Amino acid sequence: MTATREAAAVLRLDDETRRALWARVADEVEGYLTGVADLPVRPGRDEDEMLRRLGEIDFARPLAPGDAVGFVADGLARWQMQCGHPRYFGLFNPPSSTMGIAADTLAAGFNLQVGAWHHSPLGVAIERRLVRELGARFGFQPDAVDGTFTSGGNEANHTAVIGALASTFPAFREGGVRALAGNPVLYVSAEAHHSFVKAARACGLGDRAVRHVPVDAALRMRPDALERMVRDDRAAGDLPFLAVATAGTTNAGVIDPLEAIADVAEREGLWFHVDAAWGGAAALVPELAPLLDGTSRADSLTFDAHKWLSVPMGAGLFLTRRLDALTAAFHLETAYVPRGEESLERPDYYVRSLQWSRRAIGLKVFLTLAVAGWDGYAATLRHQVAMGGLLREELRGSGWTVVNDTPLPIVCFTDGRASDEGDAADAQRLDAISAHVVESGRAWISTTRLTGIGSVLRACITSFETGPEDVRVLVAALEEGRGVVG
């Protein structure tokens, strides 16, 4: 072997080893997909054993490739929340679509760099195509929508805050927030996702710049309260610039009144952003799409394909119909990146996004959609909505009280038997019931707090493989928990 080949073989491995490795990885993934429903949903509690095994890996004594893969695959089957399990009723962490797994494998193998058109014309064109087509689902004109795939909803919302700042305040790009004549403030509902707080910190606005608008009894942002807060803040010398509506809250799947918030934003001259990270998937189901009426008026929108569209982790999307926004926020010139004819249809994403070098995030959406088709996707989403309906029915039938009002498959509920012990005791009981279900390993569920309502149990139909029997097992486990907790 030449010295070069010998050195490279450390990373490339020899042909025979490589082929065996692919077969092993495929077997491990296939074994996981077909066997996950038999695993406990929650991670194993013996974390000391996990740390002991991890500690045994010694980088001074390299492993055989098969052993290294085996360590990870065996370990993940034991020490991980099994989000691929049909009875994971938790946050928005779905099982991966099979075409999404294939896409991520191809992305790693070909190592596409989609930061610039010249680097991966096909990779970038695929993402541009998805921006146009998904944009159209939200009511944007395909020729007049810009956008970029992001690591997730957090980065997409961060992008919205920067885009709105850069577009609203011409001095922002050069001088930052300290160049402005006052404090820029933004508005989210009391039930909005906390990524806006992070974005406010990262943009130098601070937590206090995030105004939490009260919600009504159905947990929807109150447009009248929004308008009053904007006027009061302006009278006090602050600079309102952004109103955020949530289309599918993380807590309860509630959709803010998009048209009414768009009206306020228009009257008050605010950027209107819709955070549809999870609920945006409703745009793919013809009978649910009207729930999202009003997104066409949004200046920008967040959508996460790694949530309800079930592609593997790391697939957010930021869309905007303000074609100068991303450029105002992120454009710059370098000597070291070859200059092309950068344009909306042949974008260089490194000058239109927070990221620079970037993995092909859109590929897993593209391949999943190419094989499922719009109708296939709609059918899986519709099934999950039906399972949400079944869960509501079964819970009511067993004397639980459903407290949230949404057609989307998130159910927030309390023990219908009223207690006179006060909020703290009620919250403790619900936590104990949830802990009982989780410890049993049969299902995973959580509790949360809803504004004005208090503590609730929360179950989301997160998996496209959840069936009626899984729903019934969850309700049985809850019943048992209720019995044990008393």
Ligand SMILES: *Cc1c(COP(=O)(O)O)cnc(C)c1O
């Ligand atoms: C999950 C979520 C986010 C954050 O998205 P990540 O993909 O986790 O970064 C933002 N907004 C809403 C409404 C969400 O549900």
